[in-house]
Amino acid sequence: MSDTFTTPGTTPGITPGIELGTGMAPVHNPYTGEVIASVCTVDATAIGGIMRRARCGRRTAGALSRAARASVLERAAHLVRRRAESFAQLIVNEAGKTINQARRETARAVNTLALSAAEARRNAGEVIPFDAYEGSEQRQGWFTREPLGVIAAITPFNDPLNLVAHKLGPAIAGGNAVILKPSAYTPLSALRLVDTLIEAGLPEEIVTVVNGGADIGAAIVSAPEVRMVSFTGGFATGEAISRTAGLKKLAMDLGGNAPVIVMDDADLAEAVESCVWGAFWAAGQNCIGTQRILVAQEVYDAFRDAFVARTELLRTGDPADEHTDVGPMITPAAGQATRRKVDDAVAQGAVLLCGNELNGSLYAPTVLENVPATCTIWQEEAFAPVVVLQPFDSFEDAIEQANAIDYSLHAGIFTSRLDRALTAARLLQAGGVMVNDSSDYRFDAMPFGGFKYGSMGREGVRFAFEEMTQPKVVCVNRLDDAR
Numbered sequence: 001m002s003d004t005f006t007t008p009g010t011t012p013g014i015t016p017g018i019e020l021g022t023g024m025a026p027v028h029n030p031y032t033g034e035v036i037a038s039v040c041t042v043d044a045t046a047i048g049g050i051m052r053r054a055r056c057g058r059r060t061a062g063a064l065s066r067a068a069r070a071s072v073l074e075r076a077a078h079l080v081r082r083r084a085e086s087f088a089q090l091i092v093n094e095a096g097k098t099i100n101q102a103r104r105e106t107a108r109a110v111n112t113l114a115l116s117a118a119e120a121r122r123n124a125g126e127v128i129p130f131d132a133y134e135g136s137e138q139r140q141g142w143f144t145r146e147p148l149g150v151i152a153a154i155t156p157f158n159d160p161l162n163l164v165a166h167k168l169g170p171a172i173a174g175g176n177a178v179i180l181k182p183s184a185y186t187p188l189s190a191l192r193l194v195d196t197l198i199e200a201g202l203p204e205e206i207v208t209v210v211n212g213g214a215d216i217g218a219a220i221v222s223a224p225e226v227r228m229v230s231f232t233g234g235f236a237t238g239e240a241i242s243r244t245a246g247l248k249k250l251a252m253d254l255g256g257n258a259p260v261i262v263m264d265d266a267d268l269a270e271a272v273e274s275c276v277w278g279a280f281w282a283a284g285q286n287c288i289g290t291q292r293i294l295v296a297q298e299v300y301d302a303f304r305d306a307f308v309a310r311t312e313l314l315r316t317g318d319p320a321d322e323h324t325d326v327g328p329m330i331t332p333a334a335g336q337a338t339r340r341k342v343d344d345a346v347a348q349g350a351v352l353l354c355g356n357e358l359n360g361s362l363y364a365p366t367v368l369e370n371v372p373a374t375c376t377i378w379q380e381e382a383f384a385p386v387v388v389l390q391p392f393d394s395f396e397d398a399i400e401q402a403n404a405i406d407y408s409l410h411a412g413i414f415t416s417r418l419d420r421a422l423t424a425a426r427l428l429q430a431g432g433v434m435v436n437d438s439s440d441y442r443f444d445a446m447p448f449g450g451f452k453y454g455s456m457g458r459e460g461v462r463f464a465f466e467e468m469t470q471p472k473v474v475c476v477n478r479l480d481d482a483r
Contacts, residue, residue, distance in 0.1 A: 025211060027188060030096030030328040030361050031319055039187050041212040047219040050179060050208055054150045055225065057177030057205040062147055066120050069173055073117035075200035081110045087161060094186045095160050096328040097282055098319045109162040112444045115461040116169030123465055130475060141475035147175035148227040148468055152220050156233045157330050158285045160186035164193055167230050168207060170464035178207045179220050185330050187211050221245050228468060235453060251457035251467050255287045255381040256409030256450055258439035259402035261424065262303055264296035266414035272306045278438025280314060280365045283329050284385035288410040290438045292388050294398045300391040304369065308353045311365050326385060328361035335363040338384035342366055345375040381407055395420065403429045409450035410439040431455065
């Protein structure tokens with residue numbers, strides 16, 4: 001059954017105040033291929049209406065007290081929690097995540113909204129000790145955190161609810177208006193979240209949802225009144241945004257190619273279990289998913305055999321089935337592109353240990369070894385259920401291999417030695433280092449981002465809130481009694 005989804009408000013498919021949409025875009029179930037909904041789209045000719053609405057939203061948002069912003073976010077968190085199963089089912093239908101993974105994402109979105117509410121109440125600024133500095137003894141003051149104004153938020157398909165919450169929650173907490181452009185593959189969770197925020201009391205003009213192609217995206221990004229672009233997605237798109245945006249703040253998560261080091265003193269059973277889930281969670285469509293596992297030569301054979309055996313136990317199939325471990329990739333084309341990369345690696349000498357089987361959009365969890373460092377599957381983010389095993393001879397060699405890639409969000413190390421763990425944490429060039437865990441761990445309150453080309457700025461509610469606000473200093477020069 002197919003539905004027509006509309007963005008919040010009364011105009012079909014677009015928010016009030018924006019010219020009529022230029023077309024309809026289907027939303028497909030990645031597993032069945034069925035059209036489950038349609039959304040109205042706009043092109044670049046709609047930018048005038050979008051910006052008029054955003055200006056109105058900016059004024060409304062700026063007038064909301066911190067208490068009002070926090071209350072909206074708290075009520076929205078409560079509503080999402082109450083309707084968690086419905087949100088999870090929607091994620092399964094449009095993104096192809098397994099139902100258990102979708103439930104976890106929904107729970108995280110509740111946490112993200114609650115953290116955003118707390119930030120609205122907490123992060124107001126600080127007193128500045130002017131009189132601690134010679135020449136300023138007669139002054140006192142403080143700084144506040146003020147909204148940037150209008151923020152453009154562009155979100156990907158792989159976490160269609162929580163990554164939208166990570167943009168909207170801190171932006172609303174900071175008193176901003178938002179133009180939200182969700183992934184064309186997964187707009188429905190975003191639309192439902194915005195509807196939920198409006199139901200929770202958010203004035204509807206504060207968030208403008210826009211569905212459309214690259215032309216409307218470029219028009220939004222380049223608009224002078226947009227003071228910040230918050231983007232999660234691919235490196236090529238990030239580069240295009242940076243060329244188009246002009247003088248404004250940019251925050252970007254551009255992906256990773258996460259290494260995990262397994263030392264010879266590691267708990268191998270724990271390392272195998274953690275790395276299997278770190279590699280194949282969400283069908284590998286995960287920017288912090290484990291992609292390169294570097295294993296000490298002394299334990300390599302044992303780790304490899306156990307890892308492959310555990311991988312072959314994973315059940316690939318219908319994401320709505322409670323027993324499915326790995327659901328579909330977002331499109332059959334994504335699976336085909338992955339298989340071509342794996343075939344190319346094998347042609348260059350890599351050894352296929354399991355997987356590389358494609359059935360529609362279902363791509364079997366795939367394990368490779370002896371992958372040449374020149375292969376795409378080694379150099380770039382796979383964003384697919386593919387993992388590479390590679391032995392190393394020394395700790396220094398492992399660190400060098402881990403750091404050899406230009407994209408670096410998270411890394412991990414398994415070891416029983418604290419000194420070695422802390423040394424790795426210092427030397428690994430990554431935005432997060434997970435000790436005795438796979439790279440695939442994120443708590444929504446922690447700073448999240450990468451080193452090198454992995455990102456620009458940081459997410460995580462407190463850190464995104466600070467990115468989305470600006471300090472304003474108030475300094476009072478006191479008059480003494482003699483005057």
